Amino acid sequence: EDQVTQSPEALRLQEGESSSLNCSYTVSGLRGLFWYRQDPGKGPEFLFTLYSAGEEKEKERLKATLTKKESFLHITAPKPEDSATYLCAVQAYYGQNFVFGPGTRLSVLP
Amino acid sequence: ETGVTQTPRHLVMGMTNKKSLKCEQHLGHNAMYWYKQSAKKPLELMFVYSLEERVENNSVPSRFSPECPNSSHLFLHLHTLQPEDSALYLCASSQDIRGGAADTQYFGPGTRLTVL
Numbered sequence: 541e542d543q544v545t546q547s548p549e550a551l552r553l554q555e556g557e558s559s560s561l562n563c564s565y566t567v568s569g570l571r572g573l574f575w576y577r578q579d580p581g582k583g584p585e586f587l588f589t590l591y592s593a594g595e596e597k598e599k600e601r602l603k604a605t606l607t608k609k610e611s612f613l614h615i616t617a618p619k620p621e622d623s624a625t626y627l628c629a630v631q632a633y634y635g636q637n638f639v640f641g642p643g644t645r646l647s648v649l650p
Numbered sequence: 651e652t653g654v655t656q657t658p659r660h661l662v663m664g665m666t667n668k669k670s671l672k673c674e675q676h677l678g679h680n681a682m683y684w685y686k687q688s689a690k691k692p693l694e695l696m697f698v699y700s701l702e703e704r705v706e707n708n709s710v711p712s713r714f715s716p717e718c719p720n721s722s723h724l725f726l727h728l729h730t731l732q733p734e735d736s737a738l739y740l741c742a743s744s745q746d747i748r749g750g751a752a753d754t755q756y757f758g759p760g761t762r763l764t765v766l
Contacts, residue, residue, distance in 0.1 A: 571753075572753070574755075582759055582760065583654075583740050583759045584693075584757045586755075589754050629693075631752055636700070636753065637695055637698065637706065638693075638755060640692045640693040641692060642691070
């Protein structure tokens, strides 16, 4: 059974304090790993798709990396507006559906 | 963000009411999805439609009834709901890529449903 776990459950950072979020997954053949950002009461906003181990993608202060068992979302010098819940999902090679992790709730304090 | 829209944004209903949620996508996609998001739980897939045909129904109670009249519109008809059905209901769409390439899903803003 495909599974996704995320850690930590919640993370508080001071503005400018860099850190990483972890997404660990078990899937029978990875078709894609996805990162989303979700603000309270809103729908998830797409950030990145990663396809294979070793791949990296960047957007502003965010950088996502992928290995065969996990993905990291690195946040460099975060700002208060980066506060949100970050969701990770995987899509298996044989299927269409996503399996989502529970998310990491990030708070960046000024 | 106007790629996927949902109405209404908020809905309060009694257990005996009948209501419908609407989703519309403007991205030219062929697949549409309904998800349920409850507090402290991962997103739960409810229904998947590909080219207007239902391809997945994850054992959702019959009090939830989906309808997909065309590839741009998706409805979720609700009747005799329970208080535990209160949640954020999210619609998503994707290109429906086949053959191995990852198929990114794009989400709407959600409908916050409260069942009294």
